[in-house]
Amino acid sequence: VEVVGGRGEGEELPYTGDGELINSECEGLSINGLTVADAKAKTVSFLEGKGAGSLKTNYKLRDWLFSRQRYWGEPFPIVFGKDNKPVPVPTDQLPVTLPEVESYQPSGTTEGPLSTVDEWVQTTLPDGSGPARRETNTMPQWAGSCWYYLRFLDPDNAGAPIDPEVEKYWMPVDLYLGGAEHAVLHLLYARFWHKVLYDCGVVHTKEPFQRLVNQGLILGPMEHTVFSDPENGDKITAKDVKEEGANNFVRKKGGGAVVAESVPETDVKKKGEGFVLESDPAIKVLSRSVKMSKSRGNVVNPDDVISSVGADSLRLYLMFMGPLEQVKPWNINGVDGVHRFLNRVWRLLVEGAVPPTDGAATKEQLQVLHKTIKRVTDDTERLSFNTAIAAMMEMVNAAYKWDAMPREVALPFVQLLNPYAPHIAEELWERFGHDESVCLSTWPEVKEEYLVQESVTVPVQVNGKVRAKIEVPADAPEDEVMSLAEGNEQVLKWTEGKTVVKRIYVPGKICNLVVK
Numbered sequence: 001v002e003v004v005g006g007r008g009e010g011e012e013l014p015y016t017g018d019g020e021l022i023n024s025e026c027e028g029l030s031i032n033g034l035t036v037a038d039a040k041a042k043t044v045s046f047l048e049g050k051g052a053g054s055l056k057t058n059y060k061l062r063d064w065l066f067s068r069q070r071y072w073g074e075p076f077p078i079v080f081g082k083d084n085k086p087v088p089v090p091t092d093q094l095p096v097t098l099p100e101v102e103s104y105q106p107s108g109t110t111e112g113p114l115s116t117v118d119e120w121v122q123t124t125l126p127d128g129s130g131p132a133r134r135e136t137n138t139m140p141q142w143a144g145s146c147w148y149y150l151r152f153l154d155p156d157n158a159g160a161p162i163d164p165e166v167e168k169y170w171m172p173v174d175l176y177l178g179g180a181e182h183a184v185l186h187l188l189y190a191r192f193w194h195k196v197l198y199d200c201g202v203v204h205t206k207e208p209f210q211r212l213v214n215q216g217l218i219l220g221p222m223e224h225t226v227f228s229d230p231e232n233g234d235k236i237t238a239k240d241v242k243e244e245g246a247n248n249f250v251r252k253k254g255g256g257a258v259v260a261e262s263v264p265e266t267d268v269k270k271k272g273e274g275f276v277l278e279s280d281p282a283i284k285v286l287s288r289s290v291k292m293s294k295s296r297g298n299v300v301n302p303d304d305v306i307s308s309v310g311a312d313s314l315r316l317y318l319m320f321m322g323p324l325e326q327v328k329p330w331n332i333n334g335v336d337g338v339h340r341f342l343n344r345v346w347r348l349l350v351e352g353a354v355p356p357t358d359g360a361a362t363k364e365q366l367q368v369l370h371k372t373i374k375r376v377t378d379d380t381e382r383l384s385f386n387t388a389i390a391a392m393m394e395m396v397n398a399a400y401k402w403d404a405m406p407r408e409v410a411l412p413f414v415q416l417l418n419p420y421a422p423h424i425a426e427e428l429w430e431r432f433g434h435d436e437s438v439c440l441s442t443w444p445e446v447k448e449e450y451l452v453q454e455s456v457t458v459p460v461q462v463n464g465k466v467r468a469k470i471e472v473p474a475d476a477p478e479d480e481v482m483s484l485a486e487g488n489e490q491v492l493k494w495t496e497g498k499t500v501v502k503r504i505y506v507p508g509k510i511c512n513l514v515v516k
Contacts, residue, residue: 071104073138220298289329319385
């Protein structure tokens with residue numbers, strides 16, 4: 001009996017797509033016509049209403065193979081006597097450390113490399129009553145990485161994992177930033193360890209991390225694929241092709257074979273949401289970015305980028321690509337863009353593209369500066385790095401229109417730039433006469449009085465079309481704005497000899513006159 005509708009005629013079973021539920025009702029409950037998610041919610045509500053069940057989230061920790069047959073890793077503090085029974089090494093004989101070896105190649109047996117270091121393996125029982133053999137397997141990286149955030153706070157403590165006072169001062173961790181793949185592995189295991197340590201009284205918080213942010217993956221450069229008929233070589237538009245399995249393309253109609261060929265970026269051009277052939281815009285190209293991998297040959301080596309445009313440009317581009325959490329494709333043209341921005345900063349502050357001055361800044365300059373301080377500060381705290389960089393770019397654009405660049409404006413700008421492009425910021429800071437690092441300076445404080453907008457530019461529409469823009473006080477009442485709008489010379493050209501039948505004003509945004 002089908003319970004989910006939506007399967008097309010002739011489509012094979014089992015059907016795994018989305019659809020609405022059918023044939024799904026009983027006494028007192030019908031979930032027909034609902035999506036699966038809505039049906040689940042309604043069913044849970046029904047059971048809770050009858051006291052027959054409730055919603056519960058279950059977590060499962062995978063079976064954990066904690067033993068490794070390799071050299072690197074913490075040795076297990078276990079020895080085996082003649083009877084082959086495991087004996088724990090007592091606390092006063094810990095830690096058991098790895099031996100210094102010249103080679104840690106595999107042993108050639110089922111045992112790890114440590115089994116070949118006979119002088120380390122052969123030892124005595126903890127009580128000295130007889131010979132013993134050490135465990136030759138080692139712990140996995142989880143043994144350290146699951147609680148490294150605690151040990152970093154107190155790395156030299158020989159008597160405890162961490163001093164209680166140190167732990168109370170620093171913990172919990174403010175921000176956990178990592179890829180989504182860590183959610184099931186490191187994040188889950190670290191929480192498991194932390195909860196055990198909480199039960200043991202080692203830590204004072206039930207959870208180790210206050211905030212979790214998963215940064216998006218950076219994909220390889222955009223790849224463009226054009227399709228053609230294998231018999232006559234005629235180009236086939238990508239919208240007539242589908243993918244069946246990884247990189248196996250066929251015609252949508254009939255499933256006929258096609259030839260897929262990669263084409264360089266110079267052979268395509270942007271059209272709408274996709275790309276088409278430069279030589280034949282009727283042929284749509286399959287354009288997509290995929291995960292970087294050596295086998296695919298699309299790995300971008302950061303060293304190559306740094307040698308070309310510098311570390312600051314690479315760092316700035318990675319933050320400017322888009323929201324931190326989004327998956328983003330690599331584009332070398334974007335690197336060139338932020339590199340040009342840094343060059344503009346250098347010309348502005350070093351080469352005198354705008355003459356420097358020690359004189360006082362104008363009110364307009366201070367307004368631009370403090371609006372930028374506000375935006376960069378807020379965006380940085382929200383991890384919205386791309387918009388913070390955009391704010392600095394806007395300030396530089398505004399500065400290029402000034403008659404002079406005041407020192408009292410330039411210095412705070414360098415401080416704002418520092419977390420994003422630290423190398424050029426340090427150089428600029430030193431050139432402004434500072435001996436200490438810009439990192440040791442105090443972050444600029446925003447002055448609220450410069451955030452107040454005294455006047456605004458309001459577009460004036462006549463019958464829905466913008467005919468003029470007027471400058472009005474930010475707190476001007478509607479009748480004053482309307483008077484200025486209707487008296488504007490450009491507006492009069494469209495209202496003269498006509499009757500204003502309706503006036504609409506959205507404060508500080510737009511003014512609209514409807515005339516007949």
